[in-house]
Amino acid sequence: MVAVTVFLAATLLFIGLFNQTIQTAVIYQRHRATATKASDLLDNMLLSPGIPMDWGQGDSFPSGFGLQDPEFTQYRISSFSLMRLNSASGTSVFYPKTGSYYSNITIGSKSFLLVSQSSAINYSIASELLGIKNQYGFQLYFNPVVTVSVTEEHAAGPLSLSLDAYGTGFPLANAHVTYCLITVELNGGAEGNPAYITEYGTVLTNEQGSATLNFPQIDDSEMSYALIVYAHLGGLVGVGYHERVSSEDVYVVPFIDNLSEGKILIAHNYDIEYTDPPSAEVKYNASLVYLAEDFTLREMPLENSYGHINSGDGSPYEVVNIPTDNPGILIITYKKSANLGGIVMMPWGVSALAFPVVFGGDPTKQEWVATDMRQVTVGRIAYQAKIAVWSLEGYQVIG
């Protein structure tokens, strides 16, 4: 009797021990399957333009999800398809005058990318189109390979700016840098509207990937300006930018309301940030520039490019239409008063200002997250595409 009891106890004990080993192995296998899925999913998204192929430049929803640039092959990603992804990094912005929410990829204080959520593809739709809804969760992250940070060292006489270009693993030493300084002339346009003038130059970074730019003609520390910098070396191209404005509290905000028509709403910031605003008229002047082969910016004229807006009821927003399907930068100079104004920028296609894009669910607090990455080109800008994938089906483990 004792022997039988001991035998049964020992058997149960070892069944439990074996069970632990087997279950751990099963979980590892499931993790491996998730990792394989992550790699496949990333390639599926990056190597297919979706259906229809040009869905990134329209407002209708695709029937197949893919981010490849339809005009190219391999890992070249559409700057506009990325723009239509509902950002997971920024809080949506509500604009009362249209009654709509806008997906927010705004970077910094005066560089906006706000896309109407009626045009934006959300995570749920993408999961369904990819055939992984309720099976896998994912987050897709596009980050520029080259980061160019610009710091103002001296405000005026001369304006001195230092820039640092570095990749994901190493400074971009001896890189070729092409820059464009855009200075705002508050009364330089027609009918007292603001305008801007540009100045181009090139410089090489040193061994640490740094360079200093001096502009002795800037002798007013209140002068508004923006600097756009392109650093390129051995196939890598990165973008950096920096703005200084004299009117920080009153400015204009561009909203992308209709992608297929290129319809941009020019709004007063008080209508978004303040519920009971003091009214302050802002004059603006909008223009579109795009990146040429030699890394200089070429201006494309816009119809109805200037006007004025105010906040509150009875003061409608203004509209400009962008007439191109090529990536560019919408530059809007604005003027609050004779001495105060500034400049805001909006990339038309995320690559124009190398905006990062985060799309999808939240990988934190997941039991296991598999990741993978690829090097891609968006527009001409080098990006890293990373994906995090986790299982939504759970792991039923006993013991």
Added chain:
Amino acid sequence: MMRTIEVLIVIIIITGAFIAASFFAVLPWPRQVSPVNLRRLSFTTLQLLDSNYDLSKAAFEIDNATIWGELQVALSASLPPNVIYNLTVYEVGGSAVGAELYHDLATISNTESLGSTSDASSYMTASANVTFNVIPEKIGEHSGGGTLYILNCSDAPGWWITGYTAHSLAQDLYNLLSSYFSDTVMVQSTTELGVILDGNPLHGENLQNAVVINTCGEAVPIPSSYTVYNDNSYAEYCYEVGKRVNLYNWTWTSIVGWPFYYVSNTNEFSGSQNSWGIYGMARVSNPGLNAFLQGLDNRASYDDSGTSSTSSPGVVYLSTNVLESSNYYGIYPSPYQTSTRALSSSILTGFHLDVTTYVFNPVGGSIPAAIYRHAGTGSSYQGAFYAIGLTRTPDIRLTALGLLADYRPRLYRSEYTTYGTSRLVVLQLGLVGGV
């Protein structure tokens, strides 16, 4: 007591089994469970570095320290800090007989060893001094002929080409096929068609052994001078066309539907319509095809008692031969189509025809699309007919593909592996740190 000893032995055995199983069942490291796909990362990094052809430039300027310095900085900057690399450029082939296929020319690396978990991708770079191209063989350049006539008659409306115009189809055919022929002639009017039917070239081209493509669908343009052949609602004209196809050894191509079902000329038939409201056209109906085949069979006179029929086999599939040609020539129509005007296999014996290319697989006695050649004297052929019995609207790529599959002009491609034109770049990546 004995039982207790047995139980102890069993426990020892089970313990031994557990220890042995645990020893062999080694669980992998997390990195092995969820590895970064280094092969794809390597490949995409090479593509990124070559996005402005900088990598290709470096591969062919291995003595240029500046370019290689920039390449190493760009490579280091583009990879995450925990990724180590080794990039090697290989020369492809060798100028000397018996030389090894690849030999390394230059290497950059940030490590002495890539460890056990590494992977690599290769990337072929091309020299900026070399242009790679494809030169097609001209059809008939060695055997006479080599002329492509595309009927683009402005005074002849089409039928069953819904959604297209004869002009747009002619333009597409020109783009698809002109490089394969010595001369491509657009026949711009029914008058010009009359000229070539009379045996006279339009621009000094070789009239014999030509390919003639009728872009008007089920209608055939008829020159005013040929309207005298009006017996049996112009079926006699179809016979005359068949005679000339035989005489000049042409390949007559009908791009869609029931061939020779109508004749069209806006001047001659301005007051008549094809019974579907299209003016400038007269309906020949089913005797037209029979009359053409009589002419192709070189019969002495037209027998107006003959008629023709077609069938509807439904969904039909491209033949193996044509699928191969699809890959060879890079023309990719849908491999399955709907056929509602397939010709009967009985015409093969009735008119002394051989099928040299089945474009679609036959379905029973129905031939959805094929190239028929008329048996001439001896083993040679005299005249040919390419009929595509699909339903409207025509996919003009099928016309081009069928002709290419039958004539099989060769493509002379530049060799990417010719010595000095290409270099192979291999990027091997490994991981350091972590588990």
